[in-house]
Amino acid sequence: MISKDYTILAPEGIHARPATALVRLVKKFKSGISLQKGEKTIQLNSMLNILALSTKGGDQVSVLIDGEDEEEAASAIDVFFTEHLTTPDHT
Template sequence: MVERAVTVALQSGLHARPAATFVQLSNRYQSEISLVKGEKTVNAKSILGILSLACTKGSQVKVVADGVDEQEALHALTVFLETEELPG
């Protein structure tokens, strides 16, 4: 299991389209992936879970990945949250 703290840099935070993109990116990986904000942990492959965190620009979150491709997943998701760029 790997995890990394990230500051959400997306202009609109994780709402609507960026949240959908984040979920689609999470679903590319076999690993179990969670997003943690404060005391709340949600499945990063669930759009409703991601939206329920109400992450705005500047929010502090933690990405947690556990599985065969955890390193790749963690890297791709943190890059997206910090830059809104998709891997590859």
């Protein structure tokens, strides 16, 4: 399992456009991929799941990836988050 922490820098947070792009990206992988904010964890397979998490600018989230292609998925998701929403927290 791979876990990576991010701080959302986009002032509008994760809204419909990046949520849709994130779901499309996640569907390319066989691994189970989820997003955690505080005590709440959702699967990244539905735009509604992502929007229900209500992630705003300044929020800290963790991406959790578990499966046979987790390394490849982690790299792709890292690029997505870095380019579109965040800077990685190096922990």
